[in-house]
Amino acid sequence: MRNFHFPGRSPVYGTQGMAATSHPLATLTAVEILRSGGNAVDAAIAASAVLCVVEPQSTGIGGDCFALYAPAGGEAVIALNGSGKAPAAAELAWYQAKDMTEIPLNTAHAVTIPGAIDAWSQLSGDYGRLAWRKLLQPAIRLAEQGYPVYPRVAYDWALHSEKLRQDENAARMLLIQGRAPRSGELHRQPELAATLRTIANQGRDGFYEGAIAADMVDYLRQRGGLHTLEDFARTHGDYVTPISTSYRGYEVLECPPNGQGLTALVMLNILSGFDLSQYEPLSTERLHLEAEAARLAYAVRDRAIADPAQAEIPVEELLSDDYAQQLRAKIHLDRAQPLSKSDFPTHADTIYLCVVDADGDAISFINSTFHGFGSGLVSPTGVVLQSRGSGFRLEAGHPNAIAPGKRPLHTIIPGMLRQKGQAVMPFGVMGGNYQPAGQVHLLTNLLDYGMDVQTALDHPRAFYYDNRCQLEQGIPQAAAEGLTALGYQVQYISHPHGGGQAIWIDQQTGMRVGGSDPRKDGCALGDG
Known part of the structure; x- marks a missing residue:
């Protein structure tokens, strides 16, 4: 038990569903999805989509996702690798011929194909209960109508102001008169709202094919990227x-x-x-x-x-x-x-969340664009593009050397604790x-x-x-x-x-006990 003489917070208890995320709006979204009949998978996807709006320095739909899903009853834990790959043209010799010794961070070369939306779509279709379109509505509303910038988000955002000034789209969409939004300010992302609405209506193909994909590819190729529409269309997560x-x-x-x-x-x-x-x-x-x-x-x-x-x-x-x-x-x-x-x-920029629903299904879920605001490049359709490609080596013979269609060494890791075949704790x-x-x-x-x-x-x-x-x-x-x-x-x-x-x-009482890190703005909430 904590010492009540000192600042701190108590763990959160619940008999039904529970969610823990790094932002109150995302945690509230997850609980509302559970209350509307969704399961842990639905709640995690909806919360992640909200975080892609309200924590743009840490995550986005232009990033990657991993998940561990433990259905109730001691069934096998399901793992999904939703990390994106290098373009098909990303030959090591191409970079070496340009005398590169590492992948430059704030360039199109650092952008691997985003894997998050495909991962969400797979999880939703295979294990979710609610309609895909419903899961994205809270994020669309916040991006369109605006959301208050929370203190830790504002703190991190300010650290990356100069990075955002280097890209015309980033500066226009993510800065206010050339500066980062301050704590308590309202911020809107109308371009991202429109993109999310397309994805909600058309599914994963609305992101990986058609106008949005063409927009991202054109934008990256203008900046020297090797990306193609085929790279985006063939993207898929792997169980x-x-x-x-x-x-x-x-x-x-x-x-x-x-x-x-x-x-x-x-x-x-x-x-x-x-x-x-x-x-x-x-x-x-x-x-x-x-x-x-x-x-x-x-x-x-x-x-x-x-x-x-x-x-x-x-x-x-x-x-x-x-x-x-x-x-x-x-x-x-x-x-x-x-x-x-x-x-x-x-x-040091990522979001992690976990959800346990009333049936006991548990999901450990993580989504990221790697560095703060990823590569610092933002497509005209409002997609912050990740920097995962900077994690590759440009060293022949190294296991993590860049290659066509290859995934880089990845830092984001959801965890799951079990005992006697039963999920005890999703954590990250x-x-x-x-x-x-x-x-x-x-x-x-x-x-x-x-x-x-x-x-x-x-x-x-x-x-x-x-x-x-x-x-x-x-x-x-x-x-x-x-x-x-x-x-x-x-x-x-x-x-x-x-x-x-x-x-x-x-496992004896069924009680859920949630915690959320004070180093972020988030919280845990229980239902019941």
């Missing part, structure tokens, strides 16, 4: 088999590569050999062990994770007990280990590269330290990345000094690590 590991008596499920969920599972396998509970939650020892596990697991990510359709990834070996023991043996409790610096692009932690470490910190807070979901999300965070141990301001000075003594370069950061949502399902 895949989740990967998993065991931790403290629970099964932790993730989407397989090209996502980095494998990284979180490798971290958990390493930490399973340590008794974290013997250390205080904000102790040097606990933070050291998580940092060392992250450094090892992220090194695995950077050299091994790619599109499994075009690269061999030894997932079974990487999740084996023997491999975990090899990695664990490299950790020393009295010192930090030297490791090479990651060169994967740093970013946003924040780009931080996501695997964030998921592990959340799970260890819950399973090693017995925190409730809200306290576990509130808890201060540290992240070893870019050769620095980056500490939120809630980490005690004594812990920072202890990490420094172990050999870490310690840095207190100004921007918090990520954000997250989770819904715990008590």
Whole structure:
């Protein structure tokens, strides 16, 4: 139980449906969809569409989506990879001939084909209850009539003002007299509203074929892109088999590569050999062990994770007990280990949401345009285009090297916790590269330290990345000094690590217990 003398919030309880998102308007939309007869899938799609409007710095219909869906009754968890691919003309030699050593971020070359709308359409058609058109109406209304800009959204938006000024469409649609909207200001996106209405009326083909697709392709090709109408028309998400590991008596499920969920599972396998509970939650020892596990697991990510359709990834070996023991043996409790610096692009913008409906169906759902406002390019039809292509390597022989029709290493990862075959908690932690470490910190807070979901999300965070141990301001000075003594370069950061949502399902009582990260504007709401 939290200390009521200090600022904070209690977990949310509900006996029927529950939703947790990073924005109150999206959470309210999800609950309203549940109350109108929709299920968890319907509510997640409708909430994501709203977030594509009200959190344009974090997500959009020009981005990608992953989902884990656990139908009630202990059926197999369904995983959908809705990440887009490189254009068919994206040959590595083309970029090398232009002396590129990396994909430039704010260019058409960073734009992979958006996969989100197709993923939503597949989920809706295969598992939803309500008409597709109904799911997009709240987002259309907000884009057309306007929505208040919330404080965290305004904060992030302002950080990207200069980026948006570089593109005529972005500046016109997403800035007010050349500046970012302020907290509490009303903002409208009429072009996006019209595009969403077309998608609502025509389905996924209204986005991937016809005038909207032609608009995006023309816009990208004018800026040097290799995209074609055929690239958009052939886009489709794939149902895949989740990967998993065991931790403290629970099964932790993730989407397989090209996502980095494998990284979180490798971290958990390493930490399973340590008794974290013997250390205080904000102790040097606990933070050291998580940092060392992250450094090892992220090194695995950077050299091994790619599109499994075009690269061999030894997932079974990487999740084996023997491999975990090899990695664990490299950790020393009295010192930090030297490791090479990651060169994967740093970013921190995504949305994550989860929903549990009255029947017990649970969905873990994530949608993103990668960097803030993606590539910074916005089509004339109001679509913020993602920057996922910047995650490719331009290095011959690397598993994650760019290639025609290939998916890049992807950071967005929904999680699902199960016990005895039953879904216990859909969960996720946003924040780009931080996501695997964030998921592990959340799970260890819950399973090693017995925190409730809200306290576990509130808890201060540290992240070893870019050769620095980056500490939120809630980490005690004594812990920072202890990490420094172990050999870490310690840095207190100004921007918090990520954000997250989770819904715990008590299998004995049926009670849903929701939490939403205070680092964002969102909330959890229960029905009943």
